[in-house]
Amino acid sequence: MIRTIVIGAAGRMGRRLVANIMASETLTLAGATEFVESPLLGEDAGLVAGCGPAGVKITANLEELVKNADAVINFATAGVVESTKLAVANGCAVVIGTTALSQAEKGQLAELADNGGRIVSSYNMSVGVNLLFKLVGEAARTLGLDYDCEIIEMHHNQKKDAPSGTAVRLAEVVCEARGWNYGTDVRHGREGLVGARTRHEIGMHSLRGGDVVGDHTVIFAIDGERVELTHKASSRDTFVKGALRAVEFLHNAQPGLYDMQDVLGLK
The missing domain is CATH 3.30.360.10 (Dihydrodipicolinate Reductase; domain 2)
Known part of the structure; x- marks a missing residue:
């Protein structure tokens, strides 16, 4: 099983990611994070997602989680480069669904990939x-x-x-x-x-x-x-299922910066 962390686990996309990972036959939920002021810190991520207990509490400490994980999924709008650096430094693959990245941020992600990171970043995961x-x-x-x-x-x-x-x-x-x-x-x-x-x-x-x-x-x-x-x-699950496919793709991929066209073999 691919141990996977969800960043922004209490958001609309995060909750669906948690639910789909819990139902997956290839991925397992290894961590869930939220911003430091979130009122849901300490809550069970599965219960927050509305699909039963996951045994994983929502935390603001990504640094501890990445030490025991294989992959990180991030649809958050803030701190994308910083969280990716932390994940890559600990050997985690990273799937990024954030759409509002600047050219500078895209360049930093490419640099991380050039230095051994396995990253899928896509405008749309569907x-x-x-x-x-x-x-x-x-x-x-x-x-x-x-x-x-x-x-x-x-x-x-x-x-x-x-x-x-x-x-x-x-x-x-x-x-x-x-x-x-x-x-x-x-x-x-x-x-x-x-x-x-x-x-x-x-x-x-x-x-x-x-x-x-x-x-x-x-x-x-x-x-x-x-x-x-x-x-x-008609459902956010269409993006979630694509993100999970990206995690599976990266599990055996060489270092590099990929997009969903790579994941789906459309190039």
């Missing part, structure tokens, strides 16, 4: 979304520059970042296929008399409301037809 990345790339190359491209994403009303990391990656995939640049060729929303749509842009639109887990649609449009590729997540 198997279906990662298939969408591949299909969007193929569509962009096949349809060519004559098709206007627009991206629409919708998430729950508590999501902090916009656009979503998945939407950003979808735009990057189109840019890569077209030889464009995300920083200069993606247009975030439109307001007022903006004039006719240019040929050289990707429209990006973020919607927020209710409890939507995650919807992403990429539209390719030309006079006479429209191609739409859509993924809709």
Whole structure:
């Protein structure tokens, strides 16, 4: 069994990770952490997740846990690099589902991987979304520059970042296929008399409301037809199951920085 720690175990994703690890035939829950002010410190992680006692108490001390673990799963938004350094230093593989990483943080993760770390970091852990990345790339190359491209994403009303990391990656995939640049060729929303749509842009639109887990649609449009590729997540378990597959992938992987395309063999 792969001894696995969940960072942010009392959050929405963390609770589902705990529940799925407890039900797994290949992973076992080796630890659960939360921020130092969490009122749930000391509580049983399984009970907090609503699936019975796990025999693992939630703690703020990751340093002690990594000494007796094989892997760490982290969907938290803060301290990602620091926790990864600690895990790698103790021989743990690390799966990162955090979407709002800066370029500097991504560079630090790559450096950790170059120095022996086994890391999967992905904009989205869903198997279906990662298939969408591949299909969007193929569509962009096949349809060519004559098709206007627009991206629409919708998430729950508590999501902090916009656009979503998945939407950003979808735009990057189109840019890569077209030889464009995300920083200069993606247009975030439109307001007022903006004039006719240019040929050289990707429209990006973020919607927020209710409890939507995650919807992403990429539209390719030309006079006479429209191609739409859509993924809709109805449960956070779709991301959780992908993260568990990433842990299993890393268990026998060589040091390196991977993404879910590697895990799923889509490259």
